[in-house]
Amino acid sequence: MDEERPLVGIDFGTATTLVTQRLPYSYAETVPIGISTAWLPSTVAASPQGDLVFGEAAEAIGDPGAVRSVKQYITADRYAPLSLGAHRGTQMFTPDRLIVALLRHVVLLAKANEAETDDAAFRLACPAIWDGPRRKRLASLANEAGIPVTVADIVDEPIAAGLAWSEGCHDRDGEPPEGTVLVFDYGGGTLDIALMSVGEDLDDLEPELTVFSARGVAEAGDALDLRIAQDLERDMRAAGLDVDRMPSPRTVRSLLLSAARRLKVLLSDTRFDTQSVPLGGGHTTMLEYTRQRLEEAFSPQLDRALQHVRAALCEARLRRRTTPDLESLARMPIEELARDVEYVLLAGGMSQIPLVREEFLRLFPHARVEYDQSLETPEESVATGLVVRSDRYHRLSLPRPGFDLVLEWQDRDGRTCRELLYPAFQPLFTADQVFRREGSLGHRYDAQVPGLTGDATAALRAVSVDGKPLDFVVDGRPIPHLPVRLRRFTNFTFQLKVSGDIYVRDCAYQEARFRVERWPILRGGERNSVSLSTVRNGFPIQRSTTFTDFYSHPHQ
Numbered sequence: 001m002d003e004e005r006p007l008v009g010i011d012f013g014t015a016t017t018l019v020t021q022r023l024p025y026s027y028a029e030t031v032p033i034g035i036s037t038a039w040l041p042s043t044v045a046a047s048p049q050g051d052l053v054f055g056e057a058a059e060a061i062g063d064p065g066a067v068r069s070v071k072q073y074i075t076a077d078r079y080a081p082l083s084l085g086a087h088r089g090t091q092m093f094t095p096d097r098l099i100v101a102l103l104r105h106v107v108l109l110a111k112a113n114e115a116e117t118d119d120a121a122f123r124l125a126c127p128a129i130w131d132g133p134r135r136k137r138l139a140s141l142a143n144e145a146g147i148p149v150t151v152a153d154i155v156d157e158p159i160a161a162g163l164a165w166s167e168g169c170h171d172r173d174g175e176p177p178e179g180t181v182l183v184f185d186y187g188g189g190t191l192d193i194a195l196m197s198v199g200e201d202l203d204d205l206e207p208e209l210t211v212f213s214a215r216g217v218a219e220a221g222d223a224l225d226l227r228i229a230q231d232l233e234r235d236m237r238a239a240g241l242d243v244d245r246m247p248s249p250r251t252v253r254s255l256l257l258s259a260a261r262r263l264k265v266l267l268s269d270t271r272f273d274t275q276s277v278p279l280g281g282g283h284t285t286m287l288e289y290t291r292q293r294l295e296e297a298f299s300p301q302l303d304r305a306l307q308h309v310r311a312a313l314c315e316a317r318l319r320r321r322t323t324p325d326l327e328s329l330a331r332m333p334i335e336e337l338a339r340d341v342e343y344v345l346l347a348g349g350m351s352q353i354p355l356v357r358e359e360f361l362r363l364f365p366h367a368r369v370e371y372d373q374s375l376e377t378p379e380e381s382v383a384t385g386l387v388v389r390s391d392r393y394h395r396l397s398l399p400r401p402g403f404d405l406v407l408e409w410q411d412r413d414g415r416t417c418r419e420l421l422y423p424a425f426q427p428l429f430t431a432d433q434v435f436r437r438e439g440s441l442g443h444r445y446d447a448q449v450p451g452l453t454g455d456a457t458a459a460l461r462a463v464s465v466d467g468k469p470l471d472f473v474v475d476g477r478p479i480p481h482l483p484v485r486l487r488r489f490t491n492f493t494f495q496l497k498v499s500g501d502i503y504v505r506d507c508a509y510q511e512a513r514f515r516v517e518r519w520p521i522l523r524g525g526e527r528n529s530v531s532l533s534t535v536r537n538g539f540p541i542q543r544s545t546t547f548t549d550f551y552s553h554p555h556q
Contacts, residue, residue: 004024005024005119005120005121006021006022006023006024006115006116006117006119006120006121007021007022007120007121007122007123007387008020008021008110008115008116008117008120008121008122008123008387009021009028009122009123009124009125009160009383009384009385009386009387010103010106010122010123010124010125010142010147010383010386011124011125011157011160011382011383011386012042012071012102012103012106012124012125012138013042013071013125013187013188013189013382014042014069014071014072014075014187014188014189014190014220014221014222015041015042015068015069015187015188015189015221015222015349016037016039016040016041016042016188016349016379017033017039017040017041017042017102017106018030018033018038018039018040018379018380018382018383019031019033019106019109019110019115019383020380020383020384020386020387021110021115021116021120021387022387022388022389023116027171028164028384028387028388030376030380030383030384031110031113031114031115032113033055033106033109033110033113034055034056035055035056036056038380039379040054040055040056040106040109041055041056041058041059041068042068042069042070042071042102042188043055043058043059043066043067043068043069043070044058044066044067044070044084044098044101044102045057045058045059045061045065045066045067045084045085046061046065046066046084046085046090046091046093047061048085050085050091052084052093052098052101054101054102054105055105059258065082065083065084065085065090066084067082067084067095067098069188069189069222070095070098070099070102071099071189072189072218072222073095073099074095074099074130074134074137074138075127075129075130075134075189075190075218076218077134078095079094079095079096080094080095081093081094082094082095082098096137096141099138099141099145100141100144100145101145103141103142103145103147104145104146107145107146107147121153122142122147122148122149122153123149123153123154123155123386123387124138124139124142124147124149124153124154124155124386125154125155125156125157125160125382125383125385125386126138126154126155126156126157127156127157127189127190127192127216127218128156128157128158128159128190128192128193128194128214128215128216129190129192129215129216129217129218129427130425131423131424131425131426132151132402132404132423132424132425132426132465133423135151135154135424135425135465136151136465136466138154139151139153139154150466151402151464151465151466152402155385155386156192156194156214157185157187157190157192157382158183158184158185158192158193158194158214158216158347159183159194159196159211159214159385159396159398160381160382160383160384160385160386161183161185161194161345161347161348161372161381161382161385162181162183162194162196162198162209162211162345162385163209163385163388163396164372164374164375164380164381164382164384164385164388165177165181165183165343165345165372165374165381165385166181166196166198166209167385167388167389168372168373168374168375168384169374171374172373172374176198176199177198177342177343178198178199178342179197179198179341179342179343180195180196180197180198180212180316180340180341180342180343181195181196181198181341181342181343181344181345182194182195182309182312182313182341182343182344182345182364182367183195183196183345183347184305184309184344184345184346184347184351184356184360185347185348185351185381185382186220186221186305186346186347186348186349186350186351186356187220187221187348187349187350188220188221188222188349188350189218189220189221189222190216190217190218190219190220191216191217191219191220191305191308191350192214192215192216192348193213193214193215193216193308193309193312194211194213194214194312195211195212195213195214195312195313195315195316195341196209196210196211196212197209197210197212209396209397210396210397211396211397211398211399212312212315212316212319212320212399213311213312213313213315213316213319213399214398214399214400215308215311215312215315215427215431216308217304217305217308219301219304219305220348220350221261221264221349221350223301224264224297224298224301224350225257225260225261225264226257226260227297227298227301228260228263228264228289228294228297229253229256229257229259229260231289231293231297232256232259232260232287232289233253233256235287235288236285236287241285243256251281252279252281252283255279255280255281255283256279256287258280259277259278259279259280259287262277263275263277263287263289263294264294264353265349267289267290267291267294267353268352268353268354270354272291273290273291273292274288274289274290274291275288275289275290276288276289291354294353295355298353298355299355302355302356302359306334306359306363307431308431309334310334310337310431311429311430311431313334313337313338313340313341314329314330314332314337315399315428315429315441315498316340317329317337317340318441318498318499319399319498319499319500334363335363338363338364338365338366338367339366341364341366341367342366342367342368343367343368343369343370344360344364344367344368344369344370345370345371345372345381346360346369346370346371346378347371347372347378347381347382348378348379348381348382349378349379351371351378352378357369372384397519398519399428399519400425400426400427400428400496400519401422401424401425401462401496401516401519402424402425402464402465402519403424403462403463403464403465403470404420404422404423404424404462404463404464404465405420405421405422405460405461405462405463405494405496406418406419406420406421406460406461406462406463407419407421407447407458407459407460407461407484407492407494408458408459408460408461408481409457409458409459419447421445421447421460421494422443422445422494422496424464424465425465426443428441428442428443428496428497428498429441429442429443429498441497441498442495442496442497442498442499442501443495443496443497444493444494444495444496445493445494445495446492446493446494447492447494448492457483457484457485458483458484458485458492459480459481459482459483459484460481460482460483460484460494460504461480461481482504482512484504492504492505493505500515500516501513501514501515501516502514502515502516
């Protein structure tokens, strides 16, 4: 990205949306778009007149038909229309229409607060669990809202938080941090985790980041809010107030959920052990909750979150090839794996719950557990990371490819056939696979190719999410595909392992192994390339080469 253009980052979160900007040769700054806070609640509702309203205004309507976490409909792959409003004013909206309207409103607010968006380059964030189609859907909706982005401009949320932290340390202390940082980004809709190695680039003393793991799960603040609301409803029933016997149970449960969110935030302040809030909506009932009950409600969810932390630590060891024996790795306690980590960065609103910090201090006694000290609040971590200087994004090494790997061949009638072997951004394994000790972790695909007469040559191709072809580079020589021999009804085996090894076996039982040292961020425009090191090769491709970038480094 051109350093002379403004850079705008939009953290379109499940619970809140934030905007940051970096003007040419300046520092990152948060653009206030909310009324009482710098951020805007990601809430959409319909006014009595049928108009869409957003943020605090949508929350003030208090109608159970309002959509608080509109982003979750991308996470859940939902397209069905939603009902907003009440009674005769009820209207149906698709989630995509609501997302476009909210993003367009966010850009207008940012402009009104002096963000330079007209000639700006934009970046968006997304959960680490999002695959290629979800990222492409967000990019398409953002463009419809007037935000010019491609899939390459959409960054994993925990990676953005880690970039903000590393840049903040560098700017504050005059030197980059060194070591491994665990980013624990606990927001409203998803938990996102990244394990990143931060080293020094000797050319210009700026951080060099390698992401060993970026993973997550769709269970975070919203799930805890629901659990607290269920506790409050039981309290009301014990006091003789049965929600199901009230005139509008749905409305009361919506009010309970709002009260649960307020109690969660209030009890994150360690000065108070008990908090009370009114139910609202004209009800005089006061709801009381204690920190002990909050921690009891939250503990099972936090335990599950820590299992995903453990999976990320295991993935990092496999990527580094320091523990090839999965059996030993699966038995290893998290306290031992935690010795790999020098820093723990807590980001997102849920990380402010005191129990989160207490657990990480206990499990990671050798690490520095902190929020990003360069920011006013943990909620700003992701948005700030979206506007770090572009050359730091160029240095990023990702844990999995952001493009499709496709097998392509011609059938007996000359028609081109394709088989998707690996979809872009798909996680290579689940946390459960580590604990079940399922052999060699990674993505495997066995393709049976029909419609061939005798032997034939197929092509293993790399294709961006936007459909652009990528070259492979072997020994510095670009080739459009890796050749694969096929035979009718013979399986073709493809594996992409956590260690970064690509394994291919064709019908002639020729095997090839390629080692990937880094998966950089893929930029669009020119024809990009993917470079590999040959570990063992049975295909007609000679010698080996090191893995280079998808594009020219700005300092080369």
